[in-house]
Amino acid sequence: QKEVEQNSGPLSVPExxxxxxxxxxxxxxxxxxxxxxxxxxxxPELIMxxxxxxDKEDGRFTAQLNKASQYVSLLIRDSQPxxxxxxxxxxxxxxxQNFVFGPGTRLSVLP
Amino acid sequence: xxxxxxxxxxxxxxxxQEVILRCVPISNHLYFYWYRQILGxxxxxxxSFYNNEISEKSEIFDDQFSVERPDGSNFTLKIRSTKLExxxxxxxxxxxxxxYEQYFGPGTRLTVT
Numbered sequence: 001q002k003e004v005e006q007n008s009g010p011l012s013v014p015e016x017x018x019x020x021x022x023x024x025x026x027x028x029x030x031x032x033x034x035x036x037x038x039x040x041x042x043x044p045e046l047i048m049x050x051x052x053x054x055d056k057e058d059g060r061f062t063a064q065l066n067k068a069s070q071y072v073s074l075l076i077r078d079s080q081p082x083x084x085x086x087x088x089x090x091x092x093x094x095x096x097q098n099f100v101f102g103p104g105t106r107l108s109v110l111p
Numbered sequence: 112x113x114x115x116x117x118x119x120x121x122x123x124x125x126x127x128q129e130v131i132l133r134c135v136p137i138s139n140h141l142y143f144y145w146y147r148q149i150l151g152x153x154x155x156x157x158x159s160f161y162n163n164e165i166s167e168k169s170e171i172f173d174d175q176f177s178v179e180r181p182d183g184s185n186f187t188l189k190i191r192s193t194k195l196e197x198x199x200x201x202x203x204x205x206x207x208x209x210x211y212e213q214y215f216g217p218g219t220r221l222t223v224t
Contacts, residue, residue, distance in 0.1 A: 031210065032210050032211075034212060034213075036215075042217070043200075043202050043216060043217050044154060046213070046215075088154065090154075090213075093156075093167070098144060098146075098167060098169070099146075099154075099156065100156070101153050
């Protein structure tokens with residue numbers, strides 16, 4: 001059974017701080033990793049994808065991947081109240097197949 | 112920017128009735144998916160579809176469920192005889208490649224009474 005784990009939170013950070021969200025996965029063969037943001041009652045919205053070990057930056061977001069530790073993280077710099085949402089880590093089961101989603105981490109950015 | 116669309120946004124049906132949920136994937140995408148999310152729970156995979164056939168399905172996707180791509184643009188999920196436990200948000204997603212980003216539609220909220 002392939003699993004994706006995340007701390008459910010809530011994670012509370014003050015406005016302007018760095019929010020750090022973590023995800024671990026069980027399948028050593030996984031090659032691609034995705035972060036989605038989901039506002040309450042809405043659909044998952046793709047934020048970042050990462051395929052190689054190391055860091056990938058896109059605006060205020062940085063994804064970090066460590067395949068040896070089976071760990072992927074998302075950093076949000078200069079957090080804004082509008083970043084308050086649930087962040088989902090998703091890992092494909094295999095090529096062309098479904099994503100396995102983690103339970104999500106609820107982030108609350110306090111003004 | 113191209114996006115996945117879904118209709119209806121909300122569907123209320125009685126137990127035992129058939130429902131069809133509709134999706135229009137992004138036009139140049141080749142892989143199509145249905146997921147569901149019961150209130151307060153994880154997003155769960157139902158089925159993936161490629162080259163006009165099902166490529167993978169989960170245990171949830173039993174004989175009561177079917178998918179179809181009736182024409183070049185629509186992708187549908189049919190539930191033949193709905194149960195109370197089918198109440199959930201149903202999301203359609205599409206992808207250009209099998210290992211690529213999946214883009215989700217806004218979802219259909221299905222309520223079975």
